[in-house]
Amino acid sequence: MLTVGDKLPAFNVKSVVSLEKGKEFKDITQDSFKGKWQILFFWPKDFTFICPTEIAEFGKHDKDFKDRDAQILGVSTDSEFVHHAWRTHHADLKHLPFPMLADIKRELSASLGVLHKEEGVALRATFIVDPEGIIRHVSVNDLSVGRNVKEVLRTLDAFQTDELCPCNWQKGEETLTSKLQKAG
Template identity: 55%
Template sequence: MLTVGDRFPSFKLNALEGGARGLDPKTAFRIVTDADDSTQWKLVFFWPKDFSTLCPTEIVTFGRMAPDFAERGAVIYGVSLDSELAHMNWRLAQPELRDLPFPMLSDIKRELSSACGILDHNEGVPLRATFLVDTESTIRHVSVNDLAVGRNPQEVLRVLDALQAGALCPCNWQKGDEVLRAA
């Protein structure tokens, strides 16, 4: 599995647009690459499958927090093995996903999840992996949860704040708190 300090893999994936564009078949689809948004941090998070019970709880929360990530110069990419068409049908079928503001990427060939090393050995789907990638494509944070355990988007935002603080940040540090100074 890729870890902190590794280069995030190059990718070129079909995607369902976020927002209203993703609900209109004329504007819904595009290709997203690792070169897109190159001046911004990237939050790339994976979920196992569309039309599941647990995944929307995380996806919706990341969607609600998208303005907080954008305020910090970070874009969000959500990724699963489902096609961009399946993503669209899921958004249309599940009311809480309709206004999702970020693109849903289709890793249907398992190329990105394989390159990241996050495929579950038994199920063949991505684990609940989260990567924070800086503007140089270096992984600065990674966390991976079991398929049965949802992640904490607020903690991902806290870690992004700490990484961008450029200093030593103690346990439970929050944006605006004092940082540690080396002696």
């Protein structure tokens, strides 16, 4: 599995970006959002139970991520047509503000090392990638437990301070770096 400090690998995948006829699909690469923070989150399968709760929650916080100059990219090994059908038929996914990437060849999932060994689908992995394309955070859950989107946002906030942040630090709180500067 790629980890903190590794470079996000090159990829080029179809994605669903809209339900508007003629504007549904777009190719997304590692450079599509160059210069921005990227939040890549993987889910196992469309038309399941835990996955839409996570996807919808990321959608609800899209503005919070955009305010931090970060682009959310949702990824599974389903095709762009399956993503489109799911968005069309699931009320919580109809108006998603971020692309749903179709890693149908499993190249991105495999290069990041997040394929479940028996099931062959993506684990619930989250990567925070900085504007230079360097992975700064990785978390991976087994298939049965969803992630905490607010924690992803909190972690991004901490990285963007470029300072030492203690356990449970929240945006707006004093960092350890500022405490040390005051003490020195």
